[in-house]
Amino acid sequence: MSGHQAPCRKPAWPRSVCARGVSRSKSRSISLVFLAAALALLALGIVFAAGCGTKTAAGNSSTTVTAASASQTGFPVTVTDDTKQSVTVKTEPMRIVSTAPSNTEILFALGLGSRVVGVSSLDDYPAQAKNIAKVGDSTISSEKVMSLNPDLVVGYSGAEDALKPLKAIHTPVLIMNPGNVDQIYADILTIGKAAGVSDKATALVDSMKTQMKAIADKAAQTGKSPKVFYAIDNTLWTSGPGSFVDNMLTLAHATNVASLPTFSKTATSAYYQFSPEQLIAADPDIILLPNTAYKSIKEFTGDARFAGLRAVKEGHVYMINDVVVTRPGPRIVEGLQTLVDIIHPAVK
Numbered sequence: 001m002s003g004h005q006a007p008c009r010k011p012a013w014p015r016s017v018c019a020r021g022v023s024r025s026k027s028r029s030i031s032l033v034f035l036a037a038a039l040a041l042l043a044l045g046i047v048f049a050a051g052c053g054t055k056t057a058a059g060n061s062s063t064t065v066t067a068a069s070a071s072q073t074g075f076p077v078t079v080t081d082d083t084k085q086s087v088t089v090k091t092e093p094m095r096i097v098s099t100a101p102s103n104t105e106i107l108f109a110l111g112l113g114s115r116v117v118g119v120s121s122l123d124d125y126p127a128q129a130k131n132i133a134k135v136g137d138s139t140i141s142s143e144k145v146m147s148l149n150p151d152l153v154v155g156y157s158g159a160e161d162a163l164k165p166l167k168a169i170h171t172p173v174l175i176m177n178p179g180n181v182d183q184i185y186a187d188i189l190t191i192g193k194a195a196g197v198s199d200k201a202t203a204l205v206d207s208m209k210t211q212m213k214a215i216a217d218k219a220a221q222t223g224k225s226p227k228v229f230y231a232i233d234n235t236l237w238t239s240g241p242g243s244f245v246d247n248m249l250t251l252a253h254a255t256n257v258a259s260l261p262t263f264s265k266t267a268t269s270a271y272y273q274f275s276p277e278q279l280i281a282a283d284p285d286i287i288l289l290p291n292t293a294y295k296s297i298k299e300f301t302g303d304a305r306f307a308g309l310r311a312v313k314e315g316h317v318y319m320i321n322d323v324v325v326t327r328p329g330p331r332i333v334e335g336l337q338t339l340v341d342i343i344h345p346a347v348k
Helices: 024-050 101-109 127-131 142-147 160-168 181-195 198-220 244-251 276-282 322-326 332-343
Strands: 054-058 061-065 077-080 086-089 096-098 116-118 152-156 173-176 227-230 237-239 271-273 286-290 317-320
Touching: 077 181, 086 181, 096 101, 101 116, 101 127, 101 152, 101 181, 142 160, 152 160, 152 181, 160 173, 173 181, 181 198, 181 244, 198 244, 198 332, 227 237, 227 244, 227 276, 237 244, 244 322, 244 332, 286 332, 317 332, 322 332
Parallel strands: 096 116, 096 152, 152 173, 227 286, 286 317
Antiparallel strands: 054 061, 077 086, 237 271
């Protein structure tokens, strides 16, 4: 689904001025060098101010901003992550490590791909992420993260222990753990502020909200809310009340059978395992199978226990791209459209 140490840390980049003495005989030449450098920086600032269009996309969204607006200089900034921890980023981060696929997708959608120096081996989107240094998979290596000298780490809930050494040396660490669509928007804004691209984050979120609302509104216009069973693996584990999938199914104007009190009343968490008997009793209109767990629809429909299900008899068992539906990042727009296309095929 979501995607969800070295004894001495080297500086993230070379210091601009070495802490050493300067003899008087060299002072004049050094002054001239500093003057030339200042003029060069001034010229560079003028070029950036002139603006150079860049694009960022998430799902079907696209936002154009100028290079001047893509980076703010109002550092330090302080943000609050999903663990309610206050995190201060003292300078604009130029070496960012992401430890989850969803975070990586957010960073690239914000135009920060060139700053990402480390990702997990689970990161498969965008394609550029495959060529970035790996810091682990579902388990993150503190040593690998630290060896990359990051000045910002965007982590996920569950990796807190692995990232403690980074916090110990005062590297800003954000822990992201969005549980619904609104929290994804909030996380994008948080990451954008921490990285100095708040304007791009706002534009991205606004675009996503517009698209998500348009898709949800069309689904609602059907006046129908079919019963859906969403499998998250091939043993009937599913997503109940309070889960991200439940939120997405609600937006798609569907009834999540796993959230019906008849079945969810005994669940101890938002994710729980249905029994075959419960699925037969629920008799959903539509069954969604993740392509990350099933090789074919026949794996499910060929099970004699489920031959009498309405969804099986009427041919309403579908395999879906589970990643775009469940990965809490910019492509949830595509994920919602995927759900609506299946649940409400008449919607155009």
